[in-house]
Amino acid sequence: MGKLAQLSGPVGLLLTAALTGTVGFLPQPAAAQSLLQQEGTLAPMQDTYSFEGEADQTLTITLTSSEFDPVLSLLDPDGEEIARNDDYASVLDSTIIITLPETGSYTVVATSFSGEGGSYAVEVHPTTxxxxxxxxxxxxxxxxxxxxxxxxxxxxxxxxxxxxxxxxxxxxxxxxxxxxxxxxxxxxxxxxxxxxxxxxxxxxxxxxxxxxxxxxxxxxxxxxxxxxxxxxxxPEPAPLRPAEPPEEPANSQS
The missing domain is CATH 1.25.40 (Serine Threonine Protein Phosphatase 5, Tetratricopeptide repeat)
Structure with missing residues (x-):
């Protein structure tokens, strides 16, 4: 079970990119105060983190990793899944942008697509x-x-x-x-x-x-x-090597 974290400092900039034919990048939050900001190492299972949210509050939730394909879901105060994301904006990292339906304790679930583990970062902040x-x-x-x-x-x-x-x-x-x-x-x-x-x-x-x-x-x-x-x-062709001058035939004696 993840540890509850309430952070009031400025959000760290999180940019993760994956080049897979077409390229996409997660947008970086600007001037938003985090409700949750955690880093961890995921075993082949899942981690959960809780935060307090208010009705009609619009939040951005991100799960990023360079070591596995993250999958993110959000549970409401009754434990029901109300949002889920695998890949966002052409990258493997996951993002949920949601307006909360009620006030209470919400749970972020961090897992991976194929059961892999590895280091990751999860963050919740008001949507810019x-x-x-x-x-x-x-x-x-x-x-x-x-x-x-x-x-x-x-x-x-x-x-x-x-x-x-x-x-x-x-x-x-x-x-x-x-x-x-x-x-x-x-x-x-x-x-x-x-x-x-x-x-x-x-x-x-x-x-x-x-x-x-x-x-x-x-x-x-x-x-x-x-x-x-x-x-x-x-594309410019590779430079050609200069041709070797032909060898002069050896003088033959009759």
Whole structure:
């Protein structure tokens, strides 16, 4: 059983990224006070943590790990599961954003997808405006409402333009909208209108620049490569070795 934790200090920034074809990043909480912030090591089972919540309070709950695929669930004061998440915004980490239905003691359950164990961090804090808008964009994307998803990601950028996740989300929404429009005629980036390719590549490049600032050069380089694909830039070939001069035939004597 996890230990009850009430924290009043500023939230630590938690950013976890996984590159799996398309890339996504959990949004970082900004200027929110934590109700719960814990780190632990999960054996092949589950851990639980409790916190006190109030009716109509909107909270963000995150479970992050670099060692296993986390699964997160929330139990109400009666012990009934009211929310569950496995992967969020194209990453393996889990996030629940929820408005609490009643006042009481809630339980966060931390477990893993395949029964693995390892180190993790769990956090509960009041949802920021950015997180609410970002979550709306994610839900619209998941329902394949890509046009409205683009607008929601753009609104999130207006609130906080320092998050790689929001640029990646918008790039994927641009791509999803184009894919639906083209249907069977979609054959890759070359099928897209130039302005769509440019918008996708620009968002990848902006996310890469932010990742470099955050000390993540490998992920940044991967995104820069994806941007080049959408700009239809062919990778530079490896330099050729200079040809060896032909050997002169030995003088023959008659």
């Amino acid at each position: 405006e950015y997180e609410q808008v970002f979550d709306r964009a994610v839900q619209l994307f998941n329902s394949e409402d890509y046009t409205d998803s683009v607008e929601a990601f753009t609104a999130a950028i207006a609130l906080d333009d320092s998050q790689p996740s929001v640029y990646l989300g918008r790039a994927n929404a641009y791509l999803g909208a184009a894919y639906l429009a083209l249907g069977e005629n979609f054959a890759g980036p070359q099928s897209l209108e130039p302005e769509v390719r440019d918008a996708i590549a620009t968002d990848y490049e902006q996310a890469a620049a932010l990742l470099k600032e955050q000390g993540k050069p490998d992920l940044a380089a991967s995104l820069e490569e994806q941007a080049q694909i959408f700009r239809l830039v062919e």
